[in-house]
Amino acid sequence: MLKMNWxxxxxxxxxxxxxxxxxxLAKDDPDLYVVSVGLRPSVLMDRFAARYKTRFLEVGVxxxxxxxxxxxxxxxxxxxxxxxxxCFSPGINLATxxxxxxxxxxxxxxxxxxxxxxxxxxxxxxxxxxxxxxMRSLPNMEVFAPLDSVETAKITSxxxxxxxxxxxRLVRPNSPKIFPSKxxxxxxxxxxxxxGKDITIIGYGPILTQTINLDIKPSLEIIxxxxxxxxxxxxILKSIKKTGRCLVVEDHQLFGGLGEAVAAVILKSGLKCxxxxxxVNNSFGRSSRDPLDLYxxxxxxxxxxxxxxxxxxxxx
Amino acid sequence: MKPxxxxxxxxxxxxxxxxxxxxxMIHAAGAGHLGGSLSSADIMTTLYFSDIFNFxxxxxxxxxxxxxxxxxxxxxxxxxxxxxxxxxxxxxxxILEGHSSSQIPGVEFSSGSLGQGLSFAAGLALGDKDHHxxxxxTDGEHDEGQIWEAVSFANKYHQGNLINIIDCNNxxxxxxxxxxxxxxxxxxxxxxxxxxxxxxxxxxFYALIKAIKNAKxxxxxxxxxxxxxxxxxxxxxxENDYHYHDVKELSLEVYQRAKNELxxx
Numbered sequence: 001m002l003k004m005n006w007x008x009x010x011x012x013x014x015x016x017x018x019x020x021x022x023x024x025l026a027k028d029d030p031d032l033y034v035v036s037v038g039l040r041p042s043v044l045m046d047r048f049a050a051r052y053k054t055r056f057l058e059v060g061v062x063x064x065x066x067x068x069x070x071x072x073x074x075x076x077x078x079x080x081x082x083x084x085x086x087c088f089s090p091g092i093n094l095a096t097x098x099x100x101x102x103x104x105x106x107x108x109x110x111x112x113x114x115x116x117x118x119x120x121x122x123x124x125x126x127x128x129x130x131x132x133x134x135m136r137s138l139p140n141m142e143v144f145a146p147l148d149s150v151e152t153a154k155i156t157s158x159x160x161x162x163x164x165x166x167x168x169r170l171v172r173p174n175s176p177k178i179f180p181s182k183x184x185x186x187x188x189x190x191x192x193x194x195x196g197k198d199i200t201i202i203g204y205g206p207i208l209t210q211t212i213n214l215d216i217k218p219s220l221e222i223i224x225x226x227x228x229x230x231x232x233x234x235x236i237l238k239s240i241k242k243t244g245r246c247l248v249v250e251d252h253q254l255f256g257g258l259g260e261a262v263a264a265v266i267l268k269s270g271l272k273c274x275x276x277x278x279x280v281n282n283s284f285g286r287s288s289r290d291p292l293d294l295y296x297x298x299x300x301x302x303x304x305x306x307x308x309x310x311x312x313x314x315x316x
Numbered sequence: 317m318k319p320x321x322x323x324x325x326x327x328x329x330x331x332x333x334x335x336x337x338x339x340x341m342i343h344a345a346g347a348g349h350l351g352g353s354l355s356s357a358d359i360m361t362t363l364y365f366s367d368i369f370n371f372x373x374x375x376x377x378x379x380x381x382x383x384x385x386x387x388x389x390x391x392x393x394x395x396x397x398x399x400x401x402x403x404x405x406x407x408x409x410x411i412l413e414g415h416s417s418s419q420i421p422g423v424e425f426s427s428g429s430l431g432q433g434l435s436f437a438a439g440l441a442l443g444d445k446d447h448h449x450x451x452x453x454t455d456g457e458h459d460e461g462q463i464w465e466a467v468s469f470a471n472k473y474h475q476g477n478l479i480n481i482i483d484c485n486n487x488x489x490x491x492x493x494x495x496x497x498x499x500x501x502x503x504x505x506x507x508x509x510x511x512x513x514x515x516x517x518x519x520x521f522y523a524l525i526k527a528i529k530n531a532k533x534x535x536x537x538x539x540x541x542x543x544x545x546x547x548x549x550x551x552x553x554x555e556n557d558y559h560y561h562d563v564k565e566l567s568l569e570v571y572q573r574a575k576n577e578l579x580x581x
Contacts, residue, residue, distance in 0.1 A: 057442070057473075059469060060465075060468065060469075062465035062469070064435065064461070064465060065435045065438075065462055065465030065466050065468075065469055066435075067435070068433075068436045068438070068439060068462065068466065069438055069439035069442070069466075069469060071435075071436050072377075072435065072437060072438060072440035072441070072442070072443065073439040073440070073443040074439075074443075075425075075436070075439070076440050076442075076443025076444040077443065078443045095429055095432075096435070096462070098429075099426060099427065099429045100425075100432050100435070100436050103417075103426040104418050104436075105418075
């Protein structure tokens with residue numbers, strides 16, 4: 001069994017996957033617009049902006065206006081992708097997303113770049129650790145966080161056809177490429193990455209790849225919940241029924257994240273389950289040249305995951 | 317009294333009916349934003365009952381969602397919603413939310429949180445260049461930074477099909493706008509941001525129609541109309557009194573007094 005090591009894994013970029021997909025989709029969809037919020041180079045939209053001049057709107061560093069303009073464009077029938085860092089959207093413009101997009105139920109696709117501690121050296125202000133909590137609390141909003149670049153491309157093309165407000169969380173650095181190039185994705189459905197019988201591991205994003213092929217005794221069932229809302233409750237409960245143990249892993253605050261969503265599903269089901277979480281515990285992030293050092297510092301590393309797995313296994 | 321010796325405009329009797337509906341709605345509901353609904357009544361009446369726009373195709377975005385009683389009364393008069401629903405305003409089984417909701421036929425934008433409508437209107441105007449988008453904001457709402465983000469955006473994208481009418485009654489929930497947050501020279505600000513600006517008496521139908529027609533004819537410049545209005549216009553003992561921004565309770569006596577005054581205007 002291999003231990004996943006980012007230094008040797010096959011790495012690829014979610015940001016590139018998103019940018020390439022949206023560029024290709026725009027060829028066949030004359031109504032596809034990108035709203036940029038002053039970060040065009042960082043959100044990798046230079047090529048889109050050059051090719052689709054009238055469908056690339058640069059709003060400037062003005063996140064609330066960006067969300068409002070995106071909503072108005074969607075109202076006129078356009079297929080709008082709002083692209084900036086998650087720390088600014090929804091970090092700054094939550095109220096505009098709530099009213100102008102969600103309450104009006106307009107299918108704006110909000111792309112949150114730089115999710116999680118993985119944002120690295122940019123530090124606390126840019127490491128968005130609250131986006132999933134904020135977005136999953138909004139009525140009408142659907143929330144997605146891909147595992148890798150392949151799933152990023154797939155979810156992007158599914159969202160391009162969705163008629164609902166949506167949030168897609170991306171990460172900044174290159175991350176392990178797990179999926180083969182052909183991949184299915186259905187809103188509200190998870191992918192079981194690995195079947196097992198002792199403990200259910202649930203998560204989203206690159207942090208979950210740390211649990212694949214771990215060289216440990218317990219047999220892990222790993223569920224990739226890239227569709228955070230709606231959540232694939234059936235698959236989760238089916239697995240919990242088998243294992244009776246659950247660890248939720250996310251690069252996000254423990255408050256309001258997927259862990260709490262899964263805990264509620266399990267509690268309401270009445271199933272007995274030993275439960276624990278990996279995530280950021282009521283802290284701000286900080287800078288680090290190597291983002292994986294932050295996983296070690298904040299208790300999100302592979303070692304921390306193994307400790308929690310063993311603790312759960314030792315509980316009677 | 318007819319200022320400048322002009323005849324009362326035919327729209328003034330329409331606006332009086334709208335004001336009476338607004339008063340009835342808020343009295344029936346027991347609460348509502350009376351002051352701004354009445355100050356903006358002549359503006360919204362002009363938009364909907366002159367032939368300048370066709371809001372089956374053109375767009376009206378009410379940014380200040382608390383002014384919705386006036387919009388609802390207009391939509392009822394236009395038969396977009398039933399007249400009988402007006403008396404259910406803000407009740408639990410009513411479609412007429414206490415702040416405007418896009419669930420209501422004829423309402424394009426759910427609002428209530430101030431400062432968002434102009435951005436929405438700008439996006440809509442950009443996506444539908446074949447028609448005009450008219451946004452109604454308030455002076456107090458211009459405290460919001462998002463308004464100025466949208467003002468910059470409309471200038472950058474040469475939005476000649478976007479009109480922002482500002483209901484300037486110089487009052488907000490807790491005092492005058494000058495006390496709460498002085499806006500300075502609003503007209504000069506808009507001009508500096510690249511808009512055309514007209515300042516009019518927001519209760520003079522002749523002036524409103526002329527200004528709105530001018531704004532509609534703008535080719536590449538977004539157009540701002542600063543409509544100087546009186547809070548609670550039409551009910552003399554409530555005029556210019558910020559306590560009537562949001563009415564919590566209208567006693568039968570006060571309601572009757574107000575109604576008599578409107579009926580005899």
